[in-house]
Amino acid sequence: MSDASAPDTTVRHRVILAKLGLDGHDRGIRVVARILRDAGMEVIYLGLRQTTDSIVAAAEEEDVDAIGLSMHNAGHMTLAPDMLAALEAAELSIPLIVGGIVPDEDLQPLLDRGVACVLGPGASAEEVANSVRSAIAGAR
Amino acid sequence: MTESTESAARAQWQAAYNAAADTGALRDIPFDTMSGLPVEPVYGDGPYPGQYPYTRGIHPTMYRSRLWTMRMFAGFGTAADTNARFKEILTNGGSGLSTAFDMPTLMGRDSDSPWSRGEVGRGGVAVDTLDDMLRLFQDINVGDVSTSMTINGPAAVMLAMYTAMADETGVDRSRLTGTIQNDILKEYQAQKEYIYPPRPSMRIVTDMMKFTAAEIPRWNSISISGYHIREAGSSAAHELAFTLANGFAYVEAAVAAGMQVDDFAPRLSFFFNSHSDFFEEIGKFRAARRIWATWMKERYGAQNPKSMMCRFHTQTAGVSLTAQQPEINIARVAVQAMAAAMGGTQSLHTDSYDEALALPTEKAARIALRTQQIVAHETGAATVMDPLGGAPYVEWMTDEIERQAEEVFAHLDDLGNGSILEGVYAGIDNGYFISEIAEAAYRFEREVNSGQRIIVGVNEFTDGDDERGAILRIDPVVEEQQLANLTAVKSARDDNAVTENLLAVTAAAGDPLVNLMPVIINAVKARCTIEEVGDAMEKEFGRYVEPAII
16 A cells, blocks of 8 residues: 555544344454454444434534445445445445445445445454545545 | 273273164264274273263264264345255255345344345344244155254344144144254353343243253254354453353253253254364363263253263354455365364354355355265264274363363353352343453454464465455345235235234233243234234333443
8 A cells, every 4th residue: 555545543533333134143243343443443333234314413413434334245345335325325335335245246336336445354453444545535 | 990990981981982883873884994994993001982971972882873963054135035045055965954034034133124225135034923934944854854044143033934834734733853953052152132021031031942942852942152252352261161151051040930951951052163273172072071970960950861862963164254255264164164064063154165255155155065975985084983082182172171161161150159050141131251361362363463373365476366256146136026925925914813923022021921932823823923023022021232341
């Protein structure tokens, strides 16, 4: 990463993490929550079985800088675009980050549709924290 | 053991072994090494396999009479798609079926629910109505093949559908063999596929235990599962401790519901994870048997030896599979399968190498089955019982895991003022299980992240992560097909019968003296859907929301 795009580590970012839909695999999102906290961010974990509406409402209320969704059930190509549409409908320009099990060939289509970044299995703590900071920087 | 009890134990075991041999119960193969060296069935000291507390195995002959059941978990798309995969598994030498349901089904939602969007048929097979169940097992003789169904929140509805399927296809209920996971307690701790709060959920579980004991006596009414606890990140000792504590909780709940221990405990079975630390896993399996036997006898007064035997299914650790260089997962699975066999499992699912990427392709699933066939037939692991028993390290590990588990039981017993059941409820309410598991998961991530713990292909030896092979993609048309199936059922059924049956379910839910199972069976025969039946119970039971604590 070049210096010009180095993420700003001095601001205390606020990030929502949530599980959208029925998928209950929450090991990853709980680890990510701790990684982001250790990286100095404020994490608002909404928990399981959220809807696009509940996430939009929380994003407005909490005035967050980013939203992270964790997906392990192959629903990402449906649910991530649903989330983007809901954010757009609410006129919120908050970067959306997707983590979980996403096959390689789905990465570019998700980015093309407006997902800020996708974090897969094996992403290191630094990658996770830096990706979130970069996504926030990119949205500004 | 003193010398005289040791020789008595040896003689007793030998007599049991010889009796099996005399009746032709042993497999007709030479029990020798690849080089032709004959080997004894068991080495070392007693208690021997088949002897309390069963540390060395639950049968006096173990795999010499019957190999573990090679039970491969499968399910995707529509019921017809999974039916075809089931037939393929049976043709390829699989000896039992295991059903993976899609997420909406696991959560008791119909395919046409707004919650189901994008998930229908993706992570498993979609089952909305009895007609789907009939398609799922079409042309498979469920009187002869044992079936496992991995479902918990709506387990009562799924067991009702399976029973109704047998009724409608003319198979006597008493011939049905299999297992329904139905382990609701670990859902609040790890897997999170609950519907109702813990206490009403336990009433459903005890109703199912009573129903199966009376109607489907060869059915395992619960598979008490540590698998998901481990996958969520727990240590091996906590996997074991939380699982057995849940087992004690079910025993206490069933006794409180008026059952006698020996009437249901023989049908309790377990489900463990087999991870990559070979010796730790084997110690865990051995400790599981010893603890269960001791507690069932000493604390719960079981007298039937079958009530004391910890029978378990094992699955290799999905969470250990890497998305990087996925083919190397075949080696991980082989080691984990070896640990399960040497730990004395009753059945085994071996994971496919591509599972960190997607549901397994047919080829990957076949390699996984072949892997356990190699362990069974080529390695000698099935020739000698408890082959590592007596090894100082393995005996120490067994003792140490037992010691750690006893600490957890003492904590829960304390929390519950002398009741493990109340202690487990309290641990769910106060976040004990969730935070212990999450903390262990985070500790592991930090170790991997810092490079202290090497995961091949992830943080070391990373060359060679080239093109990914083909993965299984679920055609979106599956969702349309399933919605069409559901619409067809809904338009053909008698709406009055549906309404009446659902009212009956709600009424039964409101009366703890009524067993829910017969009422639910009637409802699914009237083609009430899984969600309709679940909602009818929710009216009485409410819905559980997990506190969002990290």
